[in-house]
Amino acid sequence: MVSGLLLHYVGLSDMLFVCCNKMMFVPRKSNCMKLFRSSSPAWPPTWTFDAGVYIWRVLFSNAGEILGEARDPEKKETWFFCLEEATGTLLWRDLRHPEAWWTGIEAIEGGRFFLHGFRKPDMPQHLGIRAHDLHSGTLLWSSEEYTFLLAQGDDVYASREKFSGLEFYRLSAVDGGVTEELGQDTSRINDLRQQQNEEDFFRGYRYPDPLSDAHPHADAARSALDGIVDPAQVAGNLDVLVEAPLLFAAWHIAEERPENGRPSLKQEFLALNTDSGKTLFRGPILTGADAPGMDSFFIKDHQLIYIHERCAIHAHDLNGAAS
Template identity: 25%
Template sequence: MILFQILFQNKAKNLQKVFSHTFSQNIWRILPHPDPDINEWAIELRESSEKKVSFAIIDLSIPKLRWQVTPEGADWWTSLTAISNQQLFLHNYRFPDIPQPTDLLAVSSKDGNLLWALPNYVLVRTLEGQEVEVATQRGDKFQYAICDADTARLSQPSDEMKQVSSEIILKQPVRYKEKNIYFDRLMSFLSETVGISKPICIDYLDERPYMMFSYYIYEQEKIAQYLLIVTDKKDIVFHEQLSEGRDGVGQSTMLLKNGVLVYLKNNNEFSSLTFSD
């Protein structure tokens, strides 16, 4: 088993471990705040055996877990759909057999308390300021409205409403599998760098001068996942096992926002590294 971690410093940037928190429930989804200046991360958590769901906010500017709660009105089918300004937006599914949201909940990002519920409406998109666009189904068509995120007051949409800036502040890895034209090249790089052979798949992300690899390999007839960070000079600066004894590969388990890399360990541990000048 490969398990070691080195923190590296060069003239360009420092790599530092910022914060780690292990939950009792599995992490289902992670969303960063869309504002580049706000380092909050919203998390959806689930415990399948007991059909329990909760939501949490981690504030990496402090850094700490601000809260973890099951808000009023939420149940096993409730899902995290967006974070904007000072609200988390959740969708309820009143009819679990139909994969279509039916109701919208707004939760305070400060303490997790329910702010309001909007039955029969779903979130369409977040807008500039304290407004979001919502929709309700009328027969075969959807009727759209503007919702005040503080009060849930509805108004008619206008041609002047502006969506939140589409500036890309979140980077996600690209997954490479066998038969992809770049897979053999990445596999060869990993073999030369850490001595592995035949990875199942490789997730790749870069933040110069760093290159990040999340890769899956077989160990004792089960699948293990590792996170590797190297410099463009092939210096290993971080190498850590994220999970072992897996039956399959997971979805993307790392996100990069404004020099902060967030990654998932063992399905229930939120961890983060920062790339600072």
Template identity: 25%
Template sequence: MKSKEEQLSVCWHFNAGHGALIWQLMFTETGDLIGQKRFAASRRSLFFCIDIVTGRVIRDDYLLMDHLHPVPAGEGWLVGLETTLGNLVYCYAYNSQSPEHKGIWAIDFRLDKVVWSRHDIVFAANLDHEFLVYQLSVFGGFPERHFLLINPFTGENTQTLGLESASVNAIRQEVVPEEERQQVILPCFVTDEMAEERMTLQRASISKTARCECIIRGPLTIVALHEQGKSDLWHSYLNVWRMNSLVYEDSMAEGIEKPSLNNFLIRCDNLYYLKNKEELVCVALS
């Protein structure tokens, strides 16, 4: 095992509050982490903003408000994060009767300002210089989508594309996945076909890989181990190995009904993971 001086260290941590479930994380190009936290007991969904370098909480308990009326958007619960661009974060709401997203809010969390918002469009894709969006209508009893391109910094229309077409599909084919845009590496479950990952885990003395999620990044192997006890409750542990040496470990959750899946990621030189659903921890990997 690595000596104490060689262990990875925690940069910062953020506690979302008692009873919170950290639900979404996104990153801006200007160095902020934006998160959504949900409180099921009170059916409240709130947002927070953290400076990635210092861990300083820039904004917390941010409640998204309706475009037109002084009430919470999506009943204060049915909201989420869509994408980011530059310093802006784009949020959405949706109806309880439909999974279809509704509206776009462009927010500068550092300035605590809604730069623009529109209730008449639905986000489809981030093209960096433009957004592909659509407007819903009904013709002959069937829903139709009318596609537009808009300026992501002003919300203004730049081009009308019309109904679903070959040109719209061509635009969609060129869209960069959101995790790639935000330079995020997500974990994957280790299967029998993943020979390299299995060999790496075995080198780290992990033989039972069926309940492992992992990310391999250079000499580092980040592993979430999910184990089920005799009482059928789950325990999820996070281990970071550098070759054969364990350089960081922590418990993500203990005694829970479901394993804590997909609760860690890497962005640049930092590891981010959730602890007990309501705490976000940032660990420096270099």
């Protein structure tokens, strides 16, 4: 069961609060600026998808699909979309919950995905389950009685509040019918959750770490970035991921002329081939941020993925980038 991969940055770093710690290293003077050749992007995205509104969350099915949640804060509207992971081909978009704003994704499992509503708009408790076919977006069944807990194979485990307390149920993922009443015993639910936590859902994912003495490639990264990144101008962390011979880095700096007249940040992204000395990509991926974000990019299998300007997914193919 894929319970979800939340991009902590999700293109909305101005909505996140992160303490602005300085980087934990002192750069050495060197001629690295001469070693890395600056150029226009030599490594364009393999595919992109522009939602036109904020991409709030993306989940990977681990079977070749990306499920996304898009939100328009001004109109208070939410809609969902699905892409082919390898090519970015749009399978469907503009799927909407009956509740325009107060909804979200629960999980992907067995070629289906599950949406939830909320008990009340001002309360965090989820309520209601809507099951959809992942490949087409077609609604399979819905229930307003139950709260989703987890899915496993063709089973959905859910709860319902009664006067006597919280009752648990096993539902059919095919049609939503009750297949077993579990009473108030939480042990089975806890065992299933523990089993899912022990499974390796995130095999193939690699994430950046803040550049510090604890970074596994601290010395090599500092040497490569010396003369390229000025630590005195960095707000928050300098996030680095090394996939030798490739090095990826992202950091925030103050914008010179913010459009709204208020102090704001932009996030720079850099991709280097440390063997050839070639700059594969360098440029801003976010402007107008109120605070530094985190985990703004990651690698899954052979693709580097990030959110560009809050609204677009960009994917770069690692194959060939190291040559």
